[in-house]
Amino acid sequence: MVVWHRIRKDFPVLDQLYEGKILIYFDSACMSLKPKQVWETIEYYYRYLSACGGAGRSTHSLGTETSLLAEEARDKVAKFINAKDSREIIWTRNATEGLNIAANSISITKNQNIVTTSLEHHSGMLPFYERAKKVGSEFRIVNASKDGRFDLSDFEKKIDDNTRIVSLVHASNVTGTIAPLKEIIEIAHEHNALVISDEAQYAPHAPLDVKKLDVDIAVLSMHKACGPSGMGVLYGKYDLLEEMDMFFVGGDVIEDVVYKDGKIIPKYLPPPHKFEAGLQNYAGMMGVGAAVDYLMNIGMEEVHNREQSLLRKLLRGMLDLEGIEIIGSTELKNRAALVSFRPKSDVVSHNDVSMYMNDMLPQHRIMMRAGNHCVHPFAYSIGMNPGKGEGSVRASLYIYNTFDEIEVFLGALEDFLRTIG
């Protein structure tokens, strides 16, 4: 049994009073807080190692331990997402970098097309849009419904034998809706198309099994999963990684660079190393390993169930309030633990809500994200105009949040709505 109030104690950020007020952190979809186990691991690297790791770079004692711990972290991530092999795990800075690597490293020709959706984060859309533009490929968009759901038949219409890539967000960072990824992958594979899934908002919150899904590439932002900021992971099927080009080249990715008869002949290492150019964030890798250990010790099913309980209270409470519009589905089923909303008002901005929650409560600072969450096409598709400063506020939950915090938030939101009439 998980004792959740003890879990919360692992996050000292929440113990402090910030300018005299209790912190309620509802911005985990942007960045999760870090348990002490993660930063103690990072501290270990800086205090006792601080050396180069990597593919045979430094073979002295500190370098050897650094390499060993970094590779152990890779093994832990492979286990976390049930990859077949640790060589399928590539370190990146974030999901965005993973998506850029994927978009620019997979071969594609002019007569092929790329399929994505209107619900993608800009990071899941723009790298593929730019690649398609560069190559001259067709760029197709499957529209999400107003509540952030997909109709599988739309994928059947858009994906054909010329589709090379389908880029898809697994759990939306705006609507929280979870895409029917397994079914979409089956449709894509019937046409030999590759599926790249953006797992930034899914993997931190529920068990992810890349083998079972049969997804070709999956990208994660580990800073949303208790890991250090600026750490991400790209998972790819090994055969695909072998045939992919590299987006970054330089040190650490090569076996040799032969110089013969005035010509350079590089011989690259196999995956994952051919994708990890230059000195890496070894502390970050170890921190990710600690984060993954932390989450797996709790159990991802437990994490998911806890968040669903919190979400039920949050969503039900918000549905009782008349002065707000919830962006996306109002159903609990197939939903990540976040709710985006905006006040039903012609004069009040979504930014007013987030500022009120952070600045105006007598005892608390409730921290939430206001904006369009880097998913502007979806905002436009539902009649919101980011160009005119319209947007929504997002309350996103994680393992350290409590029912009491949700109670405080709902009360504050009610007060806010009462003030604006």
Next chain:
Amino acid sequence: MSSGFEEKNIDCVLAILRKKNPASTKEILALRDLFPELCSGCASGGDVILAGKKLVEKGIVERKWTSSGFLWELVYDPETEG
């Protein structure tokens, strides 16, 4: 030395408030269109909000909570009052 981004957005908020003073958050975000060379950053408006808060800290702008949301008022103009 910063990137100059924050300074530009501070000038953006000042320019808007010189045009309409006081202004609600929603009005400030909507009036950014008038000063495209100053009002930069993501369309969602977070950069302008941060700039506004910076001006509040400096005592140049006052922010009050009202039934129209936050109302931002230029109370001291460094350009005209030195």
